[in-house]
Amino acid sequence: MSRMGALLLALLSGLIGAALLHIVIVLSVPSFTGQDAYTRAAAEGDFNQFSTLSGERDAAGLMSVDPFIRTAVCHFDLAERAVRLLAPSNHDFWSVSVFDRAANEVFSMNDRTSVGGMLDLVVASSEQVARIRKAANSELASSIIVDMKGGQGYVVLRAMVPQQSFEDEALDFLDSASCLPLSVN
The missing domain is CATH 1.20.5 (Single alpha-helices involved in coiled-coils or other helix-helix interfaces)
Incomplete structure (x- = not known):
């Protein structure tokens, strides 16, 4: 050479x-x-509680940037218990996305792909999923069960606001949503 x-x-x-x-x-x-998406979602509030984002950047650096979408986030830890996400079917369009701690999307759906337009989703570890299926709980019969690798993650719930008159409805929908630990025997 x-x-x-x-x-x-x-x-x-x-x-x-x-x-x-x-x-x-x-x-x-x-x-x-320390400014990854999970850390910023965790700064919004306590574990297992939806926090609605505003149109202005908050202390965590998060904001709802789309003028036609209202957004809420909830972070969770599956170490002890699975998480059940519930919201009524009283809004025209909503979508939900589940992310792991590294911000990889694990699951997503919207009102059109849900059962009856209602958000009823259980996020659990593989071991917790096995216990849920073994228990055959009738309360969870229509729940969509998501098997998530890794113990921590966050959920982003969005509601559409096509006109200003839908604002209250969207915010009521997000406020009525729950992100609660699920007891699995």
């Missing part, structure tokens, strides 16, 4: 290495700063 070829190979190797290092640093910044 000539000196020019060796120089080009060294230069190319350096550029590829620098690009990879840059990507790793950019992707790891949220975990070092």
